[in-house]
């Protein structure tokens with residue numbers, strides 16, 4: 288029901304005895320959410336649920352939020368359950384008494400490990416019912432599973448999984464098991480959860496009939512708070528203590544908690560960039576667009592350094608050489624006591640400083656890298672400063688942020704540099720073009736164009752731009768104040784970041800591998816994966832082997848039946864649990880009678896791509912950062928307008 292028609296008090300009377308909040312309340316919500324595709328209904332369900340918990344058992348809210356968002360902690364804490372297929376099937380056998388062949392045939396029948404567990408457990412009878420699971424109890428046990436380390440950790444994890452399964456009843460078993468494999472398949476994605484939190488706290492504070500603009504403002508406050516401080520524990524604690532209105536102060540940007548990165552908008556070429564960036568007086572910076580790994584570096588007054596990836600994972604361990612440069616080469620000037628800096632880490636030739644390829648950087652281990660075993664040197668090209676000496680710089684225009692960046696550090700040749708850049712206006716086309724070509728010659732991907740000062744809309748009609756554009760740092764937002772001009776756009780070749788969601792057996796030489804692979808875009812509002820294409824080009828044999836090992840038959844990473852959150856008319860041999868992002872190049876985007884991606888955005892047909900080719904795994908992106916159907920549609924429209932322009936050119940000739 289709509290939140291304004293929902294009266295938590297009414298339900299509270301019936302549930303009063305149920306404290307601590309039982310897990311079955313949450314799984315009841317999951318079954319409701321599972322049964323709908325309506326984002327409004329999902330938001331309403333979550334909102335009402337949080338309101339109920341606020342009255343029933345506040346201490347359960349964070350557990351419920353983590354459990355609903357298919358995670359156990361923020362990305363930068365690297366908490367992973369690490370429950371593999373073998374732990375899970377052993378636990379299921381112990382708990383239900385089912386034999387291995389019976390388990391396998393159930394899996395073949397259902398194709399979903401949650402449904403298998405549900406059926407295996409449903410017939411188990413016990414003399415005395417074990418005590419019911421609470422939301423907090425389930426979440427705390429998952430944390431114990433995640434932190435289990437050492438030689439006995441597998442046994443301990445299995446014991447804890449069994450403990451939960453023994454106490455789970457009916458639907459609880461289904462969702463517990465889906466949680467173990469981190470594929471809950473309900474649409475409580477981040478944006479939905481943040482909206483629900485904002486609404487629940489606003490309704491509780493101001494009543495169910497509070498004004499729409501109050502709700503919208505609250506949603507924006509909560510979204511912004513998450514973009515600066517992406518940790519539900521802290522956000523919910525702050526909301527409970529001081530409410531939505533004071534959230535920005537009570538849960539601010541904090542050192543060693545990564546902020547979500549600002550994103551750049553694509554442009555198809557230089558002339559589109561020049562139109563987008565403003566009128567002929569607009570000043571902007573053009574910077575090399577380096578092909579490395581984006582890094583956000585935090586430094587506090589005690590000298591602690593944290594390096595985060597674009598995907599918010601802590602990767603300080605991966606770059607001991609960057610830590611060493613910052614610490615021992617006097618890069619950080621005396622007055623610079625604390626900061627959050629952003630830059631691109633790029634492989635370089637230590638002697639000449641020539642830039643290396645992204646590939647050479649990706650050979651480096653992911654963690655625990657020893658400084659004396661490093662074979663590929665790197666340089667950090669700093670391009671932004673978001674925090675300095677205790678002050679947030681997010682609302683400071685780029686020109687001033689860049690001045691502070693340049694006066695706070697001392698570059699060290701081939702180790703720490705500022706991104707190569709020139710300042711320009713749209714009148715400097717020759718200089719921009721020369722700079723663009725020198726970026727390509729230096730093995731960069733093109734240029735980033737950044738507005739130096741905010742533009743405030745004027746009523747003048749003679750200028751090309753009449754809308755306002757901020758040059759502040761906007762976490763998690765794609766604004767036109769950061770434009771990407773890539774070399775590939777010239778040749779009409781573009782790339783998408785897609786999620787592999789299934790595979791067919793290959794033929795001939797590839798008969799032991801998955802080929803083709805079904806790829807999907809992900810809708811960030813619903814969490815639904817929409818199939819875009821099949822891909823069978825661009826894989827090395829090593830990659831084929833890696834894919835086969837990961838999505839092998841009989842593992843919990845594959846399933847015969849189509850998961851509810853997949854939209855695809857094609858049925859591969861096996862569907863795969865979504866867990867990674869692949870960069871895929873293609874020739875062009877076409878309207879498709881088969882594929883459902885972006886259906887309804889451009890027309891009643893979906894979109895697909897021709898000649899898809901695997902380029903690389905995007906380890907720096909999680910599935911939440913995969914290309915969205917809306918992005919695919921945007922690329923399609925660009926391509927169409929490019930086509931029209933080409934035709935116009937032909938007519939003129």
Ligand code: ATP
Pocket residue numbers: 550551552574575576577578579580581597631670706735771
């Ligand atoms: P997006 O970040 O927009 O989702 P993406 O991760 O696929 O897309 P690109 O489209 O290649 O990345 O462009 C943005 C990326 O370019 C940044 O995330 C950053 O890693 C990289 N980059 C390299 N040089 C710069 C620079 N000078 N300024 C900003 N970003 C840069």
